[in-house]
Amino acid sequence: MTLAEEFKSRNFSIYGQWTGVLCIFLCFALGVANIFHFGLVIIFSVICLVCSFIIIFIEIPLLLRICPTSPVFDNFIRKFETNYMRAAIYGVMSIIQWISISVAATSLIAAAVVLLLAAVFYALAGVKGQAFQGSKTLGGQGVAQMII
Template sequence: MTLTEELKTRNFSLYGQWTGILCIILCIATGIGTIFTFSLGLIIFSAVAIGEGLTLIFVEVPFLLRICPISENFSGFVQRFNNNWPRAGFYLILALIQWFSLFVRASGLIVAAIFLTFASAFYALAALKHQDFTTSSTLGGHGIAQQII
């Protein structure tokens, strides 16, 4: 299935996954961009944003779980989020962490918080509509992962 065919399925978990890919980029970029401030609080939130982005890489691209050397504990942690409700909650927690950065000072981390909230909403909508949890074959879902085995 191509990307355009996947997006035409109107499955909100696919929308959540592609928003999650955008969140990876935004968390790492805004984290790096904000880490060079003179505020200790923002430096901590920036480091957390970078960590969130790196964790989301493994959550959203299942292909990487097969090729990267990671611990069994981390692999088990990531595999907990293979349904819509757990992912919606996970993204909501990550978004709340970045929303709390506003208590220190407004910064570029708000962009990461907004898109993490969008991803959470997409996964929650998929769960509320009782849509099957689906991963994009472009990102290592059912199509690529089966070819490796």
Template sequence: MGLLDELRSRNFSLYAQWLGIISLILLVVLGVVALTSNFIFSIVGWVIAFILFFVEIPLCTKFCPTSPRFDAFIARFENAYFRGAMYIV
């Protein structure tokens, strides 16, 4: 399946998941790099990376023990349109 077929089918979930994983890695790495100059932004980046870890890699929610309250919070991000809007913001 080529890129044009993917655009016609409007099924971007696989690409979005990989971009989310790349974003997660970049947030952690750049948070470490910017720790000395921008401490607050590093902490915010790590918090967002933690949330992305459980949102983009659903297998992690099965292996890691989580509370029902955290599971309800993560369930808000199941809608692909909402996740896309959050990435744009």
């Protein structure tokens, strides 16, 4: 299945996964950009950076096979294999970034919005009863199992 066919499949988990990939880059960039603020914004920018690395392993399952990680971390990441669990983790990450507004209105709001969008896509996939379908481009659908 090509990338265009994946988007035409109308499976919201595919949309959520690609929105998650966008979140990786956005959270990393905004985390680095806001780390130079003074005050409590630094805490939220560090959390945003950490979220970007967690999302990398959630959305690109091939990395769990390639990167040396601990069994505890692997088990933590494997908890997010269903649409509802992914919606929950993205929702929590979004709420944390929305709370950053109470400290100062920064560009972390953009990360909060896109994280919320990913949570909505995964929640819609769960509500519609769509099975999680990982993108072949990102290492899903048997690609990760081919690595020994």
